[in-house]
Amino acid sequence: MTENIQNLKTLKHKRGTIKTQITLFQKFIDNFDTSNVNEKDKQNIKLRKEKIEPLYETFEEIQTEIELLELELNQDVSCEGTERESFSNAYFAIVGTANNILNPAVKEIESIVDANSIVQGHYPNSNQTSHNSHMHVKLPTITLPTFDGTFTLWREFYDAFTALIHSNNSLSDVQKLSYLKSSLKNEPVKNEPADLIRSYDTTSENYTIAWTALQKRYDNKRRIITDHVQNLLEIPKINKESHAALRQLINQTENHIQCLKSIKNRMQL
Known part of the structure; x- marks a missing residue:
């Protein structure tokens, strides 16, 4: 019992350290004037972003261990779901912001998605409609990024899907999971990412589980x-x-x- 309590304290300390690193990266990004970022700034952001990217999986592992220990110690685990959601929101928000700074083209694509509702079944709200009325050019239509299980193409798909769908706060988790499934090609001669999450029902709680499962499978350095x-x-x-x-x-x-x-x-x- 005493050993479990000590292990729980250690795990929570590690979790706190990871959350602090995300907060520090957020503060670092906030100090930039996004309208005037030079190549040196971009390289700095890129290196820092690459350093925190592995933290998501580490957090998930630590969080799972915490929950298992709390259950074993008969402690209340009801707040742990909030811990996961809070970290996930903070992590993907800051990574999405960093990606937009590093690749303005992705940010432009996000604008195209919001302005033209190119994601099937997604429609702009009244504010978006008002904003679109002032646009003087017809923006091109784009399609969702796709992934066929080729490991060398994982990072490209991950960044694009994160920017367009995962970090899009106007979409529900049910919609995100639906788009995720639509993005996965079923190639019989390759590792089939579609099969990996096919058994997950399209529900709100399954989106994070499915997205994490894909990361664990294909983010294999x-x-x-x-x-x-x-x-x-x-x-x-x-x-x-x-x-x-x-x-x-x-x-x-x-x-x-x-x-x-x-x-x-x-x-x-």
Whole structure:
């Protein structure tokens, strides 16, 4: 009993440390003038964001251990759901803000989503309608990001889905889960992300569970690194001189190398 109590205190201390790191990152982002961010600022934000990205999974593991210990100690766990929700909201809000600063194009896409209701079944409220009436250009239609289970494409899908859907406070969790399921391709020759969450009913409480399950499966740095290296080794050789073929070779090589550098930076921080 005494050992469990001490373990519970230790876990809550670790949880508090993670929450503090998120708060510090929030304060760091708040100090930026988002209309005047230079490349040095972006690099600083990028490195800090990569450092906190693994904290979500760590928090989930610690939170689960806390709840199990509290149940074992016959303590009230009713407030733990609020802990999860509060952290999740804070985490994805600040990560979404950082992504918007780093990639203004994603922020523009979010605006397009809100302005044109391109997500099927989502309609603007009266304030949005009023705002749209002042727009002088017809914005292009975009589609939801998709993911087929290719590990090397996970981060691209994760960032896009987070910006467009996960951080969209106008959507309910039921809607988010519906869009998540629609975003997953069912490719028989690959790991099938659609099958991973197919058994989850489209309910509010299942959205976070399904989204976390996908992260645990595909945010696998070792597998992603292995696949990038394998893809590098499998780049076709140029059999005869061709500017187009040479450019394609360079682009493919630089793409995989840049992805590997990004993963390395996240692992070192």
